[in-house]
Amino acid sequence: MNPSRTPQQLLVRGAAYIALTATAVLFLFPFYWLVISAFKTQAQIFTLPPQWLPLPPTGANFVDIYREANLLRAFLNSVLTTGGHVLLALFLCSLAGYAFAKYPQAPGHAKLFNFVLGTMMIPGAVTLIPSFLVMVRLHWIDTYWALILPGAVGAFGIFWMRQYFHANLPDELIQAARIDGCSEFGIYWRIALPVARPALAALGILQLIGSWNNLMWAFLVLRTPGMFTLPVVIYLLNGEIRTPYGMLMAGGLLTTLPLVVAFLLFQRQFIAGVTAGAVKQ
Amino acid sequence: MSRLSDRSTIGAWWAAIWPYRHFYLFIAPFFVLFALFGLYPLVFSLYLSFVKWDGLTPMQWVGLSNFRTMLGDEVLRRALWNTLVIGVLYIPPMLGLAFLFAQILNAQWLKLKAFYRAALFLPCVTPMVVIAIVFGLLFSSEKGVLNYALGFLHIPGIPWLTSEQWSKVSVAILVVWRWTGYNMILMLAGLQGIPEDYYEAAAVDGATAVQRMWCITLPLLRPTVRFCLLLSLLGTLYMFDEIFVLTNGGGPGTSSLNFGMYLFNLSFGSFKFGYASCVAYTIAILVFIGTLITNRINRQRGGEA
Numbered sequence: 001m002n003p004s005r006t007p008q009q010l011l012v013r014g015a016a017y018i019a020l021t022a023t024a025v026l027f028l029f030p031f032y033w034l035v036i037s038a039f040k041t042q043a044q045i046f047t048l049p050p051q052w053l054p055l056p057p058t059g060a061n062f063v064d065i066y067r068e069a070n071l072l073r074a075f076l077n078s079v080l081t082t083g084g085h086v087l088l089a090l091f092l093c094s095l096a097g098y099a100f101a102k103y104p105q106a107p108g109h110a111k112l113f114n115f116v117l118g119t120m121m122i123p124g125a126v127t128l129i130p131s132f133l134v135m136v137r138l139h140w141i142d143t144y145w146a147l148i149l150p151g152a153v154g155a156f157g158i159f160w161m162r163q164y165f166h167a168n169l170p171d172e173l174i175q176a177a178r179i180d181g182c183s184e185f186g187i188y189w190r191i192a193l194p195v196a197r198p199a200l201a202a203l204g205i206l207q208l209i210g211s212w213n214n215l216m217w218a219f220l221v222l223r224t225p226g227m228f229t230l231p232v233v234i235y236l237l238n239g240e241i242r243t244p245y246g247m248l249m250a251g252g253l254l255t256t257l258p259l260v261v262a263f264l265l266f267q268r269q270f271i272a273g274v275t276a277g278a279v280k281q
Numbered sequence: 282m283s284r285l286s287d288r289s290t291i292g293a294w295w296a297a298i299w300p301y302r303h304f305y306l307f308i309a310p311f312f313v314l315f316a317l318f319g320l321y322p323l324v325f326s327l328y329l330s331f332v333k334w335d336g337l338t339p340m341q342w343v344g345l346s347n348f349r350t351m352l353g354d355e356v357l358r359r360a361l362w363n364t365l366v367i368g369v370l371y372i373p374p375m376l377g378l379a380f381l382f383a384q385i386l387n388a389q390w391l392k393l394k395a396f397y398r399a400a401l402f403l404p405c406v407t408p409m410v411v412i413a414i415v416f417g418l419l420f421s422s423e424k425g426v427l428n429y430a431l432g433f434l435h436i437p438g439i440p441w442l443t444s445e446q447w448s449k450v451s452v453a454i455l456v457v458w459r460w461t462g463y464n465m466i467l468m469l470a471g472l473q474g475i476p477e478d479y480y481e482a483a484a485v486d487g488a489t490a491v492q493r494m495w496c497i498t499l500p501l502l503r504p505t506v507r508f509c510l511l512l513s514l515l516g517t518l519y520m521f522d523e524i525f526v527l528t529n530g531g532g533p534g535t536s537s538l539n540f541g542m543y544l545f546n547l548s549f550g551s552f553k554f555g556y557a558s559c560v561a562y563t564i565a566i567l568v569f570i571g572t573l574i575t576n577r578i579n580r581q582r583g584g585e586a
Contacts, residue, residue: 033426126565188307209406267398
């Protein structure tokens with residue numbers, strides 16, 4: 001309000017900038033360490049004083065992990081399972097979200113929606129063992145299905161898509177399409193989905209991060225090395241007797257990079273998705 | 282007669298439902314998947330709470346014996362205690378930092394907002410398994426960067442991951458790093474929901490910055506903070522990846538074993554499916570009741586204010 005700044009104001013702002021910058025540096029430091037360690041030999045990683053830049057840099061870690069851990073295959077497994085999971089989640093959540101937003105007169109609508117929201121209260125820890133047994137019973141252990149299907153359509157995704165359709169898809173548009181003879185699924189597919197692109201991006205990024213980073217479930221349901229996803233490969237390498245840190249950092253970098261890029265590209269949508277999570281309180 | 286009326290009620294019901302068949306069709310996938318991966322596990326897990334089973338040999342009905350075992354389970358008690366200590370170690374600093382940075386990022390005069398926000402938030406999107414290994418390097422007692430930096434301050438090296446006293450602190454540091462940005466974003470959204478005129482009116486009345494913070498921001502942000510707190514408490518209880526990787530599943534000894542890790546060991550380490558279900562169920566119900574009670578207390582308090 002006051003255009004001239006008092007010394008006190010300048011002091012507060014200076015302190016704020018210093019605190020923020022210091023924290024940003026501290027928070028980015030582990031990423032920096034990951035990157036430079038990926039280009040160091042085991043000896044370079046453990047020299048004191050620490051090398052702030054890998055001198056000379058080595059690419060051997062990338063070659064080693066490619067050879068020893070079948071990283072390409074793990075990357076492919078991660079891409080296929082995460083891709084399948086995200087696409088399925090986007091389709092099923094938007095379909096159900098659209099239904100809850102646009103058929104409010106359907107008998108039982110409110111009860112069904114409350115039921116969906118209620119399922120958010122169930123902690124995963126309680127259902128873990130039986131879910132695993134379901135996988136065994138379906139013969140889905142060591143298959144992509146075990147990673148793609150469970151959790152593909154959840155209460156949060158449905159809620160998030162419903163809110164978006166409710167606020168951004170005019171009923172007149174649907175009526176007009178109906179009069180033109182468009183099928184109900186056609187309305188969803190050709191009219192509702194294109195409108196929902198921003199909401200789909202946010203939900204997609206949330207699902208992508210959850211699925212790509214998934215360690216515990218992948219560790220439980222995958223058995224043969226050819227099926228392992230990136231987090232499982234990294235975890236198991238870490239457990240070896242003489243931990244190959246250089247290789248781990250190289251693999252870790254390749255695991256982290258796609259997510260960081262995705263986050264930076266879709267930052268706005270992603271943060272919108274996270275804050276929507278707070279609405280469900 | 283009654284048959285006829287039955288048929289006509291079914292007919293009427295069908296006539297009411299049929300026009301909305303697409304609605305039911307579109308939401309059906311959720312209910313199918315939920316039945317398979319939600320409802321059935323929930324019911325089966327309840328049943329498992331009363332049996333002894335390793336997943337291979339036949340189940341043995343043991344009644345309430347699992348519950349009795351739980352009362353005397355030293356490791357469970359230890360895990361719950363560790364969960365509490367880790368929570369106390371990281372939740373206050375994390376929420377404090379998140380609140381502070383949300384305040385700063387909400388200020389209009391701040392430049393480079395997008396950069397700062399991205400930098401603080403980036404930890405939340407990264408794979409825990411990778412980051413925990415990086416932290417393992419940084420925390421290394423002899424050759425770690427952290428102890429090297431402490432050396433400049435003439436602080437002797439700390440055995441971050443190798444001593445029972447410090448392992449919980451290391452986990453807490455990792456969690457603060459990982460989740461501060463997430464809570465900051467939630468609080469930022471909460472702050473942006475506070476109407477600007479409140480502050481303008483307060484400024485007209487001559488309220489100082491501290492008074493504005495104390496009388497406007499804090500009370501109005503309370504629901505958000507409460508939500509963050511609930512998420513953090515649940516997160517600490519069920520935390521897994523951090524412990525699994527950073528301290529090799531709760532080490533040294535059981536010094537950083539939290540409830541989530543304990544449950545995992547019980548289920549897939551010693552294959553006590555029945556007992557593990559019993560513990561998971563009991564704790565989940567206790568948490569649920571606790572949440573209900575605090576919600577009620579908060580609502581009553583909110584009503585009085």
